[in-house]
Amino acid sequence: MSDLHKPPLDAEDRRAVAPVICYPNETLPVPQIDLYRSARATAQKVDEVLVPPRDACSFRVPAGQFFRISSVEGSQVGDLNLWNANNLSERFYSGKTRALHGTHITTGERMWTAFPYLRPMATITEDTLGWYGIDAFGGSVHDVIGTRCDPYTGNLLAGSQYHYCCHSNLTRALADATGMSLAEAEPFVHDVLNVFMCTGFTRDTGQYFMKASPVRPGDYLEFFAEIDLLGALSACPGGDCSSEHSSDTAACYPLKVEVFAPADGALDGWQSPEPNGYDQSHGR
Numbered sequence: 001m002s003d004l005h006k007p008p009l010d011a012e013d014r015r016a017v018a019p020v021i022c023y024p025n026e027t028l029p030v031p032q033i034d035l036y037r038s039a040r041a042t043a044q045k046v047d048e049v050l051v052p053p054r055d056a057c058s059f060r061v062p063a064g065q066f067f068r069i070s071s072v073e074g075s076q077v078g079d080l081n082l083w084n085a086n087n088l089s090e091r092f093y094s095g096k097t098r099a100l101h102g103t104h105i106t107t108g109e110r111m112w113t114a115f116p117y118l119r120p121m122a123t124i125t126e127d128t129l130g131w132y133g134i135d136a137f138g139g140s141v142h143d144v145i146g147t148r149c150d151p152y153t154g155n156l157l158a159g160s161q162y163h164y165c166c167h168s169n170l171t172r173a174l175a176d177a178t179g180m181s182l183a184e185a186e187p188f189v190h191d192v193l194n195v196f197m198c199t200g201f202t203r204d205t206g207q208y209f210m211k212a213s214p215v216r217p218g219d220y221l222e223f224f225a226e227i228d229l230l231g232a233l234s235a236c237p238g239g240d241c242s243s244e245h246s247s248d249t250a251a252c253y254p255l256k257v258e259v260f261a262p263a264d265g266a267l268d269g270w271q272s273p274e275p276n277g278y279d280q281s282h283g284r
């Protein structure tokens with residue numbers, strides 16, 4: 001080890017420096033949760049899809065409506081992609097959502113869209129797993145730290161050809177929803193919200209871990225659509241993600257998606273958010 005790489009004499013002092021939050025989020029626009037809740041109380045179900053195990057389905061939610069993802073039959077995690085239904089290049093931005101809200105999201109927090117839009121696309125209004133908090137391993141539920149299980153990583157690590165990873169499931173669902181070919185649809189598939197998945201990073205090695213999801217049939221996560229949404233949800237081949245994914249080994253169950261429309265006038269005073277106000281001149 002060269003001298004340059006030896007810990008300095010003040011190494012412990014440097015490690016002891018207190019962290020600061022990268023993006024203090026007190027100035028984020030606050031969702032009108034009370035208005036959303038009163039509107040939700042007037043809402044009627046207008047659509048329902050059942051996502052088969054190891055497959056994905058698409059759904060559409062106009063701005064101002066709600067959608068609920070429910071566990072049915074057994075413990076199962078879901079990989080969620082969201083797009084602006086009118087412009088697929090405006091899609092969920094997992095990394096910035098993580099930077100703004102943290103590694104896992106729950107009631108009152110939002111899914112944000114990619115640059116140059118960077119606006120809320122969906123707000124979580126109900127989370128029956130909100131009680132879970134952060135466990136002794138540093139794990140929590142509904143993460144924006146994972147990517148989505150995919151056949152490329154499986155091929156890289158194990159030489160496999162598996163076709164029912166969430167990435168492929170979402171690609172097929174988007175192609176079916178839009179009429180695009182698989183090759184056209186694939187680049188629009190993006191890092192997901194891992195619905196019901198329990199994950200974290202190990203404290204000793206910093207590795208991404210998963211553990212059996214605490215979700216049980218009847219649990220749900222509900223969202224308010226801030227803009228017109230096209231969604232796709234994959235019932236992950238990992239099932240409850242207690243052991244492995246990227247294979248047909250784990251027990252898998254369906255997931256239910258329901259869409260609810262509030263009564264006319266129930267959202268008076270609410271407006272769909274505008275795209276981000278940065279002028280995009282980038283210094284020129």
Ligand SMILES: [Zn+2]
Pocket residue numbers: 079148149165166167235236237238245
């Ligand atoms: Zn998956």
